[in-house]
Amino acid sequence: MGKSWLRVYIIKRLIYAVIIALGILTITFVLVRVGPSSPADKYLANLAAKGQDIAQVTAAIEARYGLDKPIWQQYIDYIGNLLRGNLGWSFSTSMPVIDLIKTHWIYSFQLILLSSIFAAVLGILIGIYSAVKQYTKTDYVFTFLSFIGVSIPSFWLGVMLILVFSVKLGIFKSYYDTALPLFSLENLKALVLPVMTLGTGMLAGYVRYTRSSMLDNLRKGFITTARAKGLPERTVIGKHAFRNALLPLVTIIMFDLGSIVFGGAYLTEIVFGIPGLGQVSFNAIFAHDYPVVMSITLIGTFMVLFINMATDIAYTYLDPRIRYD
Amino acid sequence: MANHDLLEIRNLKKYYSVTAGLLSKKAGDVKAVDGVSFTIKEREILGMVGESGCGKSTLGRTILRLEEPTAGEILYKGQDIIRLDKHELRELRKEIQIILQDPDASLDPKMTVGDSICEPLVIHNIGDEKARAQKVAELIQQVGLDVNCASYHPHEFSGGQKQRIGIARALAINPRLIIADEPVSALDVSIQAQILNLMVDVQEEFGLAYLFIAHDLSVIRHMAHRVVVMYLGKIVEQASKQELFQNPLHPYTEALLSAAPSFKSKGKQRIVLQGDVPSPLNPPPGCHFHPRCHRAMPICCQEEPELVEISAGHFVACHL
Numbered sequence: 001m002g003k004s005w006l007r008v009y010i011i012k013r014l015i016y017a018v019i020i021a022l023g024i025l026t027i028t029f030v031l032v033r034v035g036p037s038s039p040a041d042k043y044l045a046n047l048a049a050k051g052q053d054i055a056q057v058t059a060a061i062e063a064r065y066g067l068d069k070p071i072w073q074q075y076i077d078y079i080g081n082l083l084r085g086n087l088g089w090s091f092s093t094s095m096p097v098i099d100l101i102k103t104h105w106i107y108s109f110q111l112i113l114l115s116s117i118f119a120a121v122l123g124i125l126i127g128i129y130s131a132v133k134q135y136t137k138t139d140y141v142f143t144f145l146s147f148i149g150v151s152i153p154s155f156w157l158g159v160m161l162i163l164v165f166s167v168k169l170g171i172f173k174s175y176y177d178t179a180l181p182l183f184s185l186e187n188l189k190a191l192v193l194p195v196m197t198l199g200t201g202m203l204a205g206y207v208r209y210t211r212s213s214m215l216d217n218l219r220k221g222f223i224t225t226a227r228a229k230g231l232p233e234r235t236v237i238g239k240h241a242f243r244n245a246l247l248p249l250v251t252i253i254m255f256d257l258g259s260i261v262f263g264g265a266y267l268t269e270i271v272f273g274i275p276g277l278g279q280v281s282f283n284a285i286f287a288h289d290y291p292v293v294m295s296i297t298l299i300g301t302f303m304v305l306f307i308n309m310a311t312d313i314a315y316t317y318l319d320p321r322i323r324y325d
Numbered sequence: 326m327a328n329h330d331l332l333e334i335r336n337l338k339k340y341y342s343v344t345a346g347l348l349s350k351k352a353g354d355v356k357a358v359d360g361v362s363f364t365i366k367e368r369e370i371l372g373m374v375g376e377s378g379c380g381k382s383t384l385g386r387t388i389l390r391l392e393e394p395t396a397g398e399i400l401y402k403g404q405d406i407i408r409l410d411k412h413e414l415r416e417l418r419k420e421i422q423i424i425l426q427d428p429d430a431s432l433d434p435k436m437t438v439g440d441s442i443c444e445p446l447v448i449h450n451i452g453d454e455k456a457r458a459q460k461v462a463e464l465i466q467q468v469g470l471d472v473n474c475a476s477y478h479p480h481e482f483s484g485g486q487k488q489r490i491g492i493a494r495a496l497a498i499n500p501r502l503i504i505a506d507e508p509v510s511a512l513d514v515s516i517q518a519q520i521l522n523l524m525v526d527v528q529e530e531f532g533l534a535y536l537f538i539a540h541d542l543s544v545i546r547h548m549a550h551r552v553v554v555m556y557l558g559k560i561v562e563q564a565s566k567q568e569l570f571q572n573p574l575h576p577y578t579e580a581l582l583s584a585a586p587s588f589k590s591k592g593k594q595r596i597v598l599q600g601d602v603p604s605p606l607n608p609p610p611g612c613h614f615h616p617r618c619h620r621a622m623p624i625c626c627q628e629e630p631e632l633v634e635i636s637a638g639h640f641v642a643c644h645l
Contacts, residue, residue, distance in 0.1 A: 221430035225494065228389055229445040230418030243435050320435065320478045 005325035006316065010309070017305040024301045025082075025294065029075055032290050065091065078294070088291030092284060097295045100280060105299075106182065108276030112257070112265050115195045119202035120253050127210020132237060134215060142207060149204025154264050158197035158271035165193060176274040198268045202256050209252050213245035220244075247318050254311040258304040330400075331502055331534050332365040332388070337397035339380075339387050343606060355605050357383040359558035360397070362632075365502065370528065370535040372549025372566070374542060374581065376602050380558040381538045385504045388536070389423055390414060401502075419449055422495035426507040428487035432479040438465075438490050439475030445498045464493040467530075468523060485516035489523065496527060502534045509544060521547055542585040546570060551638075554578050557605055557613040560632060564639040574641040576620045612644070620645060 062068040066077060081088060087097035126146075130139045166174035172193050180187040217223065218241050226236045266278035273279075277296050284292035315322045338361075340354035357380045365371045375381050386392045388399055390406060399406040401417065409417060425431040432441055439461050446457045462472045468489040479487060488508060495503055505524065509517040521544065528535060537548050545552055545566075552569045554562040554577065562575040573579045580596040598617050603609055609616050615625035624644050632642040 221425045221427050222433040224386075224391060224425060225423065225431045225491075226433070226444075227391055228418060228421075228423045229448060229494075229498075230415045231444070231448050232415075235448075240433050244433065318435075320437075321480050 003316065005323065006313065009324045010313070013309045013312070017302070017309070020305060021298065021301050025079075025298060026075070028294055028297045029078065030071075032288070032293055033071055033074070065089070082298075087295045090284070090289050090292045092287035092289040092292070097291045100292060101277065101295060101299070104275055104277050104280050107176075107178075107274050108265055108269065108278060110182070111191065111194055111198065111268065111274060111276060112260055114191055115199040115202070115260065115265075116253070116257055118195050119199040119206055119256075123203045123206025124210050124249065127207045128214055128237065128242065130207065130211045131214030131218060139211075143211070146204040146207040149200050150208065152201065154197050154201055155267045155271055157200060158193070158268060161193045161197060162271075174272070176272050178275055194268050194272045194274060197271065198260060198264050201264075202253075202260075205252065205256070206249065209249055210245065213248050214241055217241045217244045243318075247315065250311060250314055250318060254307050254314075258307045261303045261307075262300050329367065330364045331367045331369075331402065332536075333398075333400040334364070334388070335362050335398040335400070337361045337384070337387065337399060338395045339383050339392060340395045353606055356558045356608070357605060358387060358394075359605075361555070361558070361560055362397075363553055363560065363563060365534050365536060367501070368528070368532050368534055369551065370537055370549050372545035372552040373536060373538045373555060374540060374545055374552065375555035376540065378602050378605070379555045380605070381540075381555055382506050384555075385423065385506045385536060385538055388504060389421055390417075391423075415449075418445075419498045420500055421502045421504065422498070422500040424488075424491050424495050424503060424505045424508045427511050428484055428491050429479070429511075431491055432487060432494075434479055437476055437478055438482070441479075442475070442490070442494045442497050445494070449498055451498065460497065461493075464496055465490075467496070467527065468493045483516075484512050485520060488512060488516075488520050492520075492523065492527065496531060499531065500533070502536065504536045504538070506538045507540065508537075510539065510541065517544070524548070542581060554581070557602060557608055559613065560640070560642065561614065562639075562641045562643075563632070564641075568636075568639050572639075574635060574639070574645070575614075575643045576618045576645070577614050580619070612642075 059068070066074060069077070078088070087101070089095075090097050090100050093100055126142055130142045133139050162174045165172045173190060174193075176190050176194065177186075180190060214237075218237075223236060223240055226240045227233075231240075265276065266282060268274070269276045269278040270282055277299070281293060281296040283289075284296070312324070316324070337358055338356070339358040340356050343353050343355055359380075361380075361384060363371070373381050373384070383392060387394045388406070390399075390409075394407060397407075401420065406414075406417060432438070436444075439458075442461050442464055443457050446452060446460060451457070452460065461475055465472055465474055470486060470489055470493075474482070474486075474490075479490070482490065488511075491508075508524070509520050512520060524535070525548065527533065535548070537545070539545050539548075549566050551565050552563070553560055554569075554575065556577050562569065562573070562578045564572075569578065570582065573582055576596075580598050583596045584598075596619055600617055603613070603616065609626070611624075611626040611628055612618070612621075612630050615621045618625065622644060628644070630642045630644050632640050634640050
């Protein structure tokens with residue numbers, strides 16, 4: 001069976017993605033601009049202190065960034081620039097937005113990637129173990145811990161981890177050190193607490209979902225027949241039970257990935273002072289730095305859309321019954 | 326028909342302990358299979374009937390050691406299965422196979438049908454890739470499907486076709502004995518006959534023995550050479566098919582026979598059983614059947630009847 005219908009499906013999804021991104025962009029554009037204050041406010045506070053004429057300076061700044069034009073004109077200009085690959089100029093950091101993103105994305109990327117791997121690998125292994133050893137003491141302990149893990153909010157966990165591991169025990173630094181080279185053990189060590197903060201909730205969730213999904217499948221008839229065939233228990237669990245249990249897990253893992261890009265990673269970056277896109281975006285919102293807010297929202301949107309599409313495509317390989325034509 | 330025993334079961338018991346309360350105090354045992362003995366000869370189809378919950382399926386699974394028996398012996402070709410270690414048990418899997426009731430659930434939905442049939446060959450290192458592919462094609466044709474089916478997934482087949490695949494899968498490693506756990510009860514009546522005929526055909530062709538578990542007496546009548554009737558984990562009657570259907574001795578067998586629809590039963594009075602099967606956790610004293618028996622006597626609720634041979638090959642456990 002070829003998958004020629006898959007190409008048509010991907011093209012369709014890409015077209016939808018562009019439309020959705022445009023919609024989100026428009027909403028964000030309007031939202032940041034209808035706010036009561038202007039990006040010039042910060043300068044003005046400083047300049048007013050130096051005794052300059054505020055009205056004049058405001059006009060000059062707004063003219064410089066095109067903020068004096070009507071909002072629809074600004075919108076058209078913005079989209080036009082975007083299509084030409086120009087993300088705009090960051091007022092608050094005085095550099096092109098694209099450069100700002102280029103220097104900061106890697107910090108978010110490494111945090112999200114490591115947290116997801118940490119949570120998925122450990123969560124699935126513990127979940128399988130719990131399911132296979134259902135109702136043993138170990139299973140009860142894991143189940144209890146995973147309930148706690150699911151319930152803890154990540155920003156609180158981050159603060160607690162800092163309190164215990166950096167303040168009391170002094171094992172890890174409480175602040176992320178940007179001077180460390182990217183591919184080094186020190187950098188990995190610096191990421192331990194942030195990864196635990198961001199990953200624990202997901203990890204606990206994956207334990208729950210893996211366990212129940214595995215138990216569902218272990219009850220099925222084909223597991224009995226697989227055992228009757230004389231397959232070793234490891235093959236029965238790994239090949240027959242786990243492969244079938246994987247589908248709901250992929251859904252949840254990918255969904256989490258999408259939601260930490262927008263949510264969890266922001267908080268963790270701020271708690272640990274990691275200069276990733278979450279931190280940048282957080283600062284930009286307070287500085288009314290429109291182009292930065294817009295660009296990071298746009299990146300997040302595309303990430304989520306891409307992750308969703310990748311999930312749907314992964315389904316077709318995991319479950320031969322799924323077709324999208 | 327060869328006359329020596331392929332499988333002999335002696336006093337097999339399978340209890341599930343039931344716990345109650347927070348401290349997991351043992352509350353008692355569910356005696357799913359309680360002291361069952363019978364034999365299956367080579368190339369013989371032994372039918373096993375009984376109501377839901379009487380321990381038929383547990384018995385089947387225990388013979389394959391998918392469940393660990395509580396007590397008793399399972400002798401396969403004179404060798405006690407219960408004492409086998411992991412490695413020997415895997416060898417045994419080549420000899421005994423199982424066909425399950427739900428054809429849909431018994432095939433891995435993620436594997437092509439060909440792979441599912443082929444898997445036991447791979448596991449037991451039988452033949453090279455080419456020989457295996459040929460064997461799979463042969464099997465698929467033998468169960469009456471098209472060779473191309475091998476590359477499809479289970480969801481693309483109907484229930485009857487899936488059960489044919491289930492049979493092909495069980496046959497792949499040339500077993501001597503197949504435990505068929507209600508293989509047709511999930512299928513339409515029109516398909517049931519096809520599958521049963523297929524099972525008879527392959528039985529003759531491959532020289533198989535079946536332990537054929539069913540709750541439908543007409544299915545048993547079509548298939549079996551000998552019949553075992555179970556009630557609440559015990560055998561109540563055992564006889565050749567002709568003997569059992571013409572001369573049932575146990576009141577429970579009588580009731581089952583009279584309940585089975587048949588063209589000849591017009592005018593005959595039907596014996597309708599009252600109530601449900603009692604809980605195997607707390608079976609009634611004496612003969613387990615006495616609360617529902619239409620011919621119960623005072624002795625029935627005190628003494629448990631032994632399984633005794635009334636005439637050659639006809640065993641019954643009843644005080645009558």
